[in-house]
Amino acid sequence: MWLFPRLSSPQPVLVSIAKETSNNDKLTQALHRAADLADPKIRRRFREAADKLTDYDEQELVDALQRGDLNRALFILNIQDFPALFLTVSPEITALAIRAVEITLANLATRRVQVDIVRVNPRAVAWARRYSSKLVVEIGDTTREALRTIIADGLQAGNNPRVIARDIRQVIGLNTQRAKAVQNYRTRLEAAGEKGIERKVERHAAKQLRDRAETIARTEAINSVSAARYIAMDTAYDLGQLPRSVKRKWIPAANACPKVCAPMRGQVVGMKEDFIAGDGRRIKHPGAHVLCRCSEATVF
Numbered sequence: 001m002w003l004f005p006r007l008s009s010p011q012p013v014l015v016s017i018a019k020e021t022s023n024n025d026k027l028t029q030a031l032h033r034a035a036d037l038a039d040p041k042i043r044r045r046f047r048e049a050a051d052k053l054t055d056y057d058e059q060e061l062v063d064a065l066q067r068g069d070l071n072r073a074l075f076i077l078n079i080q081d082f083p084a085l086f087l088t089v090s091p092e093i094t095a096l097a098i099r100a101v102e103i104t105l106a107n108l109a110t111r112r113v114q115v116d117i118v119r120v121n122p123r124a125v126a127w128a129r130r131y132s133s134k135l136v137v138e139i140g141d142t143t144r145e146a147l148r149t150i151i152a153d154g155l156q157a158g159n160n161p162r163v164i165a166r167d168i169r170q171v172i173g174l175n176t177q178r179a180k181a182v183q184n185y186r187t188r189l190e191a192a193g194e195k196g197i198e199r200k201v202e203r204h205a206a207k208q209l210r211d212r213a214e215t216i217a218r219t220e221a222i223n224s225v226s227a228a229r230y231i232a233m234d235t236a237y238d239l240g241q242l243p244r245s246v247k248r249k250w251i252p253a254a255n256a257c258p259k260v261c262a263p264m265r266g267q268v269v270g271m272k273e274d275f276i277a278g279d280g281r282r283i284k285h286p287g288a289h290v291l292c293r294c295s296e297a298t299v300f
């Protein structure tokens with residue numbers, strides 16, 4: 001049992017929480033549920049933005065490719081607007097972070113740790129702003145990089161500008177890895193002399209775009225709730241409402257990756273300390289990588 005300095009809570013803070021480990025699980029479950037609910041919204045925002053990428057003048061693009069003018073081609077594809085286009089993802093991430101703060105504070109309240117949401121939200125919102133602006137730049141950059149690669153490869157191979165333009169239309173919105181996967185798929189079909197190649201490639205490209213949207217949404221939703229949990233706990237800690245001895249324990253997801261996450265099983269760190277991932281990276285809170293579903297438990 002610990003006694004904490006009280007700040008805003010009127011009732012005496014008598015905390016007996018040593019055995020409430022199941023509450024941690026409930027918190028993780030509640031946060032992951034909130035993340036899963038937000039997931040389709042984030043996905044939709046990404047898809048809406050990606051759909052707008054196809055809004056360019058095909059003939060102008062072909063003309064630029066004809067001249068071998070890579071920069072002009074990228075300009076016609078509006079790559080300068082890419083990060084701004086994906087900004088629509090940001091409000092969903094902020095809303096989810098705020099929701100996760102509410103869930104975490106409600107959970108803390110069951111432990112008689114009362115933290116005013118007004119103290120936590122500005123930090124969570126600031127995090128979400130910083131985080132999502134980095135994210136949209138990254139999505140924009142990787143999407144642009146894919147186009148640059150497809151165009152450069154096409155020009156270098158001496159492909160017909162119309163062929164390059166067709167390839168671009170099919171992979172726009174993807175990152176380089178996924179765009180290359182689509183191209184490799186086409187190469188395989190062509191080599192095998194398959195019929196109906198255009199339709200098959202289009203279907204494959206559409207699936208890659210769906211998968212990318214899903215990967216982004218899942219990853220960012222879990223990151224948002226994990227960060228919000230950390231911020232809420234850390235604020236309570238800073239306010240002296242959690243014991244100095246409080247610790248955080250890494251709980252790997254059931255399918256945790258063997259290189260990064262699984263080695264962190266049971267790793268316990270202080271509120272202000274980082275976890276050390278299997279690859280040596282310092283990690284403030286889960287997730288550790290794309291599609292990571294690990295969580296942390298608070299150890300009192």
Ligand SMILES: [Zn+2]
Binds near residue numbers: 253256289
């Ligand atoms: Zn993980």
